[in-house]
Amino acid sequence: MSESRIDIRGVSKLYGxxxxxxxxxxxxxxxxxxxxxxxxxxxxxxxxxxxxGHEAPSxxxxxxxxxxVTHARTGSRGTALMFQNYALFPHLSLTDNVAFSLRxxxxxxxxxxxxxREMLDRVQLGHLAERLPSELSxxxxxxxxxxxxxxxxxxxxxxxxxxxxLDEFLRLRxxxxxxxxxxxxxxxxxxxxxxxxxxxxxxDQVVVMDHGLIEQAASPREIYNHPHSPYVAxxxxxxxxxxxxxxxxxxxxxVVVAPGGMAWDLPEAPGVQPGQEVRFSxxxxxxxxxxxxxxxxxxxxxxxxxxYQGTFVKLALETGSGExxxxxxxxxxxxxxPIRVGETVHAAWEPGMSHFLQGSNNxxxxxxxx
Amino acid sequence: MSRSSGRTPVLTPYxxxxxxxxxxxxxxxxxxxxxVLLSFWxxxxxxxxxxxxxxxxxxxxxxxxxxxLFLATLKYAAITLVATVLIGFTCSYFLxxxxxxxxxxxxxxxxCTIPFWTSNVIRMVSWIPFLGRxxxxxxxxxxxxxxxxxxxxxxYSDFAVVLTYIHLFTLFMIVPxxxxxxxxxxxxxxxxxxxxxxxWQILWTVIxxxxxxxxxxxxxxxxxxVMGDFFxxxxxSGGQSASVVSAMKNQIDQLFYPEASAMAVLLIVxxxxxxxxxxxxVDIRSELAR
Numbered sequence: 001m002s003e004s005r006i007d008i009r010g011v012s013k014l015y016g017x018x019x020x021x022x023x024x025x026x027x028x029x030x031x032x033x034x035x036x037x038x039x040x041x042x043x044x045x046x047x048x049x050x051x052x053g054h055e056a057p058s059x060x061x062x063x064x065x066x067x068x069v070t071h072a073r074t075g076s077r078g079t080a081l082m083f084q085n086y087a088l089f090p091h092l093s094l095t096d097n098v099a100f101s102l103r104x105x106x107x108x109x110x111x112x113x114x115x116x117r118e119m120l121d122r123v124q125l126g127h128l129a130e131r132l133p134s135e136l137s138x139x140x141x142x143x144x145x146x147x148x149x150x151x152x153x154x155x156x157x158x159x160x161x162x163x164x165x166l167d168e169f170l171r172l173r174x175x176x177x178x179x180x181x182x183x184x185x186x187x188x189x190x191x192x193x194x195x196x197x198x199x200x201x202x203x204d205q206v207v208v209m210d211h212g213l214i215e216q217a218a219s220p221r222e223i224y225n226h227p228h229s230p231y232v233a234x235x236x237x238x239x240x241x242x243x244x245x246x247x248x249x250x251x252x253x254x255v256v257v258a259p260g261g262m263a264w265d266l267p268e269a270p271g272v273q274p275g276q277e278v279r280f281s282x283x284x285x286x287x288x289x290x291x292x293x294x295x296x297x298x299x300x301x302x303x304x305x306x307x308y309q310g311t312f313v314k315l316a317l318e319t320g321s322g323e324x325x326x327x328x329x330x331x332x333x334x335x336x337x338p339i340r341v342g343e344t345v346h347a348a349w350e351p352g353m354s355h356f357l358q359g360s361n362n363x364x365x366x367x368x369x370x
Numbered sequence: 371m372s373r374s375s376g377r378t379p380v381l382t383p384y385x386x387x388x389x390x391x392x393x394x395x396x397x398x399x400x401x402x403x404x405x406v407l408l409s410f411w412x413x414x415x416x417x418x419x420x421x422x423x424x425x426x427x428x429x430x431x432x433x434x435x436x437x438x439l440f441l442a443t444l445k446y447a448a449i450t451l452v453a454t455v456l457i458g459f460t461c462s463y464f465l466x467x468x469x470x471x472x473x474x475x476x477x478x479x480x481x482c483t484i485p486f487w488t489s490n491v492i493r494m495v496s497w498i499p500f501l502g503r504x505x506x507x508x509x510x511x512x513x514x515x516x517x518x519x520x521x522x523x524x525x526y527s528d529f530a531v532v533l534t535y536i537h538l539f540t541l542f543m544i545v546p547x548x549x550x551x552x553x554x555x556x557x558x559x560x561x562x563x564x565x566x567x568x569x570w571q572i573l574w575t576v577i578x579x580x581x582x583x584x585x586x587x588x589x590x591x592x593x594x595x596v597m598g599d600f601f602x603x604x605x606x607s608g609g610q611s612a613s614v615v616s617a618m619k620n621q622i623d624q625l626f627y628p629e630a631s632a633m634a635v636l637l638i639v640x641x642x643x644x645x646x647x648x649x650x651x652v653d654i655r656s657e658l659a660r
Contacts (some may be wrong), residue, residue, distance in 0.1 A: 033659055052564060053564075054560055054563070054564070072564075074502035074563050074564055075564055075565055075567070080564065080565075081560075081564045083559075083560070084557075085555070085557060085558040086558065087555065087558050089558060089561070089562075089575075089576060090558075090580070093581055100562070100565050100575070101565035101566055102565075103575070104562075104567040104568070104571045104575070105566060106564060141606060148561075151567065152566070184391075251624060
């Protein structure tokens, strides 16, 4: 067993009557990049903090490298946490910040300062070693936080929304750097985020959470192409979620009919019964705009918004389902025949594109309002 | 901007500081100048002559009593400082890091200030029936069989003086220390714990250094208050001990104003040196701006 593999077994965390994390089971392979994603209050940060040892689980066990660390002391379980606001010590120079964990372990001054310098060089901040954190930019502070976390040689690096305080440009640069660093070190990274592109771009494994539960844990491609529930489809984006009643079942497939009468073919919908209300998703970029109303596997609606996005154009339709139906089309196709707001548009897709959503979580993926 | 830079752009900032400057001049500047002037005048114990002389300073600086007085006062200040730092730091630590609930924090903080709702004199005098020979404390000790005759050291002693100082001035330490401790980002403590620091290591490497502005400010309050006191020394030592200012008071009572003024100037110099030493250790200005 890899020494940086993480096993989370039946872990719950209760704050009074609130279940912040609810009986979660998860395996994170050693040396992988795992992104936990979900809206605020979904329990992702609590789960991260339990792995780090800053919170004790109310129930369940956490294993790192096969060793039970559920109640092991923070700082002695092979994890290092990088805090959202970096939490650099304002009274210490960068060198002393990075050397902090060596200092509390009793490493001699000269040696710990030398090792801290090496680590600062590694994040390209060697020339600022004697500055105070307040004299640095946000991006530089983040590198210091990273250096401080890595100097302990952790088996697992935990990152709590590491990029959220940076501007767009720096965020993209640091994203690349995080991935490079993870490849180089070969240790497990667990990265909490609420930004979908970040998770998709970085992760080997994406863990989508909601209300203290894991909705889906899979590779980014799997999550994106085969979302488990309407919530995952909506939250990860790029999908339209449609619903209707099952009309007939044939083999593993089914035919679903919309309230308006349109029939949709679901190639894979195991276990559904005729008459059952089901939901499925269709990728926005797999939908064509067609001149006439299609007989099957399509929708019609009034255009309520168009958005030019450079390489594609985003078209929002009002179809009467209560949820916007979004089509992304190539910019050339759109400019060849621009579509105005208010026009009625017909859309169609191949039957194989409809993906049945097994999960029942139908929330829209926005944070709870309490 | 364009409006204010119209007619008197140069004068405006001066006008803005004028009210405070005038008050400071009238309440601080003039009295100090008077004292300094007076310290160079002559007197014969009956009248004061506005004629320049070094005699007052010669007398003050060559008298062995001066050194004794300053040492005694510094001793009071040092003991009081150590005690108030320890108590102030502990109380603030408890309020900030153990009482997480804001309501309780404010409630307990107000509790600390309750003694200050009465006058200094009452708070000070209230120690007398407690510490006296026939006082509550002695009687309790005797009733418990711990001692067989009353402890004389409790009242009218240096102990009583220092105890009263601590009682009167601890709040001046708690407030600034609490203030700077409350500003410590809790995630710093988590970061320290994440790095493997123990409770004591967190205290020494994170909390104490980040509270030092408050400790420095509180120290300035406590030191200047103790150095400038004469009333507590006079009452609580029962006239057995003296401080710089109580000696000054004696000289004033005997109408040796110029001599008292010279002593006052010397005290100001000493206190200024102490304050600037504190400021040299902790850069309060930059830390407050943090």
